[in-house]
Amino acid sequence: MERIPKIVRKHATTKTIERIANEHPDLYAIAKQPGELPADAKSVLRQAVTDIFDQKMQKYNIK
Numbered sequence: 001m002e003r004i005p006k007i008v009r010k011h012a013t014t015k016t017i018e019r020i021a022n023e024h025p026d027l028y029a030i031a032k033q034p035g036e037l038p039a040d041a042k043s044v045l046r047q048a049v050t051d052i053f054d055q056k057m058q059k060y061n062i063k
Contacts, residue, residue, distance in 0.1 A: 003062060004053070016052050024048055 004012050021028040027048065030041045037045065057063070 003057065005062070012053075012056065016049060019052060020045070020048055 017028075020031075024045075027041060027045050031037060031045055
């Protein structure tokens with residue numbers, strides 16, 4: 001998160017959540033439930049978010 005410029009951080013996170021809701025509705029439903037995430041869902045969700053941010057950062061040449 002620190003690598004994302006503060007000026008666009010809120011937009012980036014909200015759009016990433018929307019993208020996960022559209023592309024991975026099953027993961028989004030699990031993440032939206034109260035309580036801890038199961039370990040397997042947590043790792044898959046973490047990888048999905050990381051991939052999305054990596055794509056965005058490469059697109060805008062942010063290192």
